[in-house]
Amino acid sequence: DAKTTQPPSMDCAEGRAANLPCNHSTISGNEYVYWYRQIHSQGPQYIIHGLKNNETNEMASLIITEDRKSSTLILPHATLRDTAVYYCIVRGNGNTGKLIFGQGTTLQVKP
Amino acid sequence: DTAVSQTPKYLVTQMGNDKSIKCEQNLGHDTMYWYKQDSKKFLKIMFSYNNKELIINETVPNRFSPKSPDKAHLNLHINSLELGDSAVYFCASLRNGGTGELFFGEGSRLTVL
Secondary structure (H helix, E strand, O other): OOOOEOOOEEEEEOOOOEEEEEEOOOOOOOEEEEEEEEOOOOOOEEEEEEOOOOEEOOOOEEEEOOOOOEEEEEEOOOOHHHOEEEEEEEEEOOOOOOOOOOOOEEEEEEO | OOOEEEEOOEEEEOOOOOEEEEEEEOOOOOEEEEEEEOOOOOEEEEEEEEOOEEEEEOOOOOOEEEEEEEOOEEEEEEOOOOHHHOEEEEEEEEOOOOOOOEEEOOOEEEEEO
16 A cells, blocks of 8 residues: 655644645555544544545545645634544555555644 | 444553453444554554454454454454553444445553553
8 A cells, every 4th residue: 555645733723724735656546545534532533535536525625636646635614623633545445455544644723 | 323332442451461342333344443553643453354254464463363253343352461552442344345434433542551
């Protein structure tokens, strides 16, 4: 599975958009980009995933560059409850694909 | 209803003891995982079972023995506990053929004294 690189920490003002970048330059053609987050001491929570098209759901948007070597998770209106560690993961399809967590980005949403 | 439930949530024990952590999922998923999160907050995959068969074993000491009596349960038994086993252990499940989304439990915090 490909590795990812994320900034260790970011701040965001409450109500503003939070844009979390991720580099995955060695991603292969059949690997998806997944985003999870872990709010203090809770179990990780799925946010969104994509292959090559941009995706949006009720939680966030995922923008994947055309060459698929990087992506950005966008939380359109960050709230204090979005303070968490955000993990960008690339994973192959199928039930044997491992979800390998890196260090993630600690997002601090400030009032 | 809790989708992935782990028991116990907290466990404090002495070195050398044997302990078990249980995990149950009511999502009808086929694949289950154990992850370990140490004090540095790194989440590491330990094991994965698919329909009661071991499919991932990530260089975990033999003192750790997962058991899956059926596809809804994946228990973790740890023999001869060591200080370094102190961590939060997360169980997760995945539906085969689905989106690849893992559902995690709330974790079991193990403290070895």
